[in-house]
Amino acid sequence: MSAVELQQGRQPAKRSFNKFVNNPVMEDYALRYAPRSFRKWSEFAVANSALGGIAYMADFAIGGSIALSFGFTNSLWAILVVAAIIFLTGIPIAYYSAKYNIDMDLLTRGAGFGYYGSTLTSLVYASFTFIYFALEGSVMAQALYQYFHIPLAIGYLICSLVVIPLVMYGMTALSKLQLITQPIWLLLMIGPFIAIAVKDPAAFSAWTHFGGSSASGSAFNTIEFGLAMGVTLSLIAQIGEQVDYLRFMPDKTPVNRAKWWWAVLLAGPGWVILGALKQLGGSFLASYITPIVGAANADEPIRMYTHAIAAAVGNPFAALSIATFFVLLSQIKINVTNAYSGSLSWSNFFSRIFHAHPGRVVWLFLNVAIALALMEGGVFGFLNTVLGFYSNVAVAWIGAIVSDLVINKSILKISPSYIEYKRGHLYNFNPVGFGSMIIASGISIAAFFNAFGPFLQAYSALLSIVLAFVLTPIIALLTKGKYYIAREPEPLHIVARHTSAHHEHGAGHGHHAPVYRTAVCVSCGYEYEQEDILHCPFHDGPICSLCCSLESQCHDVCKLPAASDDPARSVHAARG
Structure with a gap:
């Protein structure tokens, strides 16, 4: 109850959530810290779920596309160099997300962007999910057209609607889907390459001399190498989808330390190892089928695998049937992840802009x-x-986050050592990450449109990540880290108890839970673990991070200088 309401002798209005938000299995703790009472999966289960999304066929399409455009050598080096960049940048992001059990948006807030500053990155991340959903859905529709002769326009609709029921139930359903389908998918992916190696080994030698439409043929060309890098670097945001799963990792302990680290590294930055291999596979298959289907259609994964599987089974119809099944399986495995991560990102974006949260499932339909x-x-x-x-x-977004996590937190120690994501403790905008991203992406986009000549046009994406990485510590030093924390956490009334099977929002998993430190939110009345609670001067009590985000009447009173001296006076000021 707030100080004003205490004086007036009446109870504050309780916030209520609809059935989508009140169901943790559907909501999956969007916008929140993932509590221990919900994280019931093993390290292997979380890692397997995260890697299940890497089944997507866009890697084959991307590898084939850049090989057709820039030739074997340029595409090869672009794939390898970008894979190294993505792996290195993914390590700190995966670690901090798994350690603090938060998604990409909450991590971004505390890694130099501020509360509202990260709304921009929510849009960037949401764009990643629906762009790749569209690309993967297009690949799936191509398979439906090839096998069932379903018109592409109708195929697109089918491919969009089929994932919704699976994604509605979040990690609970997705973990089971990925576990069941993973062995079948791996066998179908690798098998055709083995068959070609046995029956037509000369195809691999021909691949190394494949020039596509490159002016330099299969030789190395500096400009074309840069252009190919620009295409593959777009995959750097995939780490966001990985950490959407990694936030459900169990706590790291001396007992599980080795398993925890292996799971985080393999399912976090490790995705790019398989991703790079698939891009190389796409490059090879594009060169393999170009003489058969022509360059215009050689980057379509359904055509790639139909002809590759034909090398193993011989029968063209059987090959098409197996290839269609493989593509459909792959696209369902990845597009559930694209849709899931997009729903989280849109939830984060709209909750801050409109102070309302109808539920993750609603934004799933938008994405x-x-x-x-x-x-x-x-x-x-x-x-x-x-x-x-x-x-x-x-890459400007990822570069700024990584620079803050690695340099500002660990080396310069200007950024707080922990990740603070709660609205009541953050400045709305932090120029460290937000400013770095704006400057870096602005300059690189200008370069992309040839403002600085053909060389920087080709390397605009690399320019973007370098600028963001360098500018982040410079701005942090110039601002002396002033805009990270708006106010320090205040003491809370915390209760240590055995959280029952009916934990937050009434969900039950029917198992005995260990002791957690919890507090009851003064706004919604639900009990939450300590990591998700902060003190609210406006309500004069503990409030959960989501209710703090959704509160539209407080005008950030908790960040006013008077808040720590006289909560009642601060509340009066906020309400005018």
């Missing part, structure tokens, strides 16, 4: 609808251009 519009608009036909442009913004 799928945008992806469907892109598919109907023919986004697959502009693959290189779309991804090349997008990468300029995505």
Whole structure:
């Protein structure tokens, strides 16, 4: 109860949530710290779920597309160099997310962007999910067209709607889906390459001499190498989808330390190892089928695998049937992840802008609808251009976060050692990450449109990540870290208890839970673990992070100088 309401002798209005938000299995703790009472999965289960999403076929399409455009050598080196960049930048992001059990948006807030500053990155991340949903859906629709002769426009709709029921139930359903389908998918992915190696080993030698439409043939070309890097660097934002699963990792203890680290590294930055291999596979298959289907269609994964599987089974219809099953399975495995991560990102964005949260499931439909519009608009036909442009913004975001986590937190120690994501403790904008991203992406986009000549145009994405990485500690030093923490945490009335099977929002898993430190939110009345609670001067009590985000009447009174001296006076000031 707030100080004013105490004086007036009446109870504050309780916040209520609809059935989507009140169901943790559907809500999956969007916008929140993932509590221990919900994190019931093993290290292996979390890692397997995260890696299950790497089944996507866009890697094959991207590898084939850049090989067709820039030749074998340029595409090879672009894939390898970008894989190294993505792996290194993914390590700190995966570690901090798994350690603090928060998603990419909450991590971004506390890594130099501020509370409202990270709304921009929520849009960048949401864009990643629906762009790749559209690309993956296009690949799936191509398979439906090849096998069932379903028109692409209808295929796009089918491919969009089929994932919704699976994604509605979040990690609980997705972990089971990925576990069941993983062995089948691995066998179907690797098998055709083994068959070609046995029956037509000369194809691999021909691949190394494949020039596509490159002016330099299969030789190395500095400009074309840079352009190929720009396309593949767009995948750097994939780490966000990995940590959407890694936030459910169990706490790291002396007992599970080795397993915990292996799971985080393999399922976090480790995704790019398999991703790079698939891009190389796409490059090879594009060169393999170009003489058969022509360059215009050689980057379509359904055609790649139909002809590759034919080398193993001989029968063209059987090959098409197996390839269709493989593509459909792959696309369902990844597009559930794209849709899931998009729903989290949109939830974060709209909750801050409108102070309302109808539930993650509502934003799931929005994300799928945008992806469907892109598919109907023919986004697959502009693959290189779309991804090349997008990468300029995505790498600036990732570069700024990594620089803050590695340099500002660990080396300069200007940024707090922990990740603070709660609205009541953050400045709305932190120029360290937010400013670095704006400057870096602005300059790199100008370079992308040839403002600084052909060389920087080709390397605009690399320019973006370097600028963001360098500017982040410079701005932190100039501002002396002033804009990280708006106010320090205050003491709370914390209760240590055995959290029953009916934990937050009444969900039950029917198992005995250990002791957690909890507090009851003064706004919604639910009990939450300590990490998700802060003191609210406006309500004069503990409040959960989501209710803090959704509160529209407080005008950030907790960050006013008077708040720590006289809560009642601060509340009066906030209410005018």
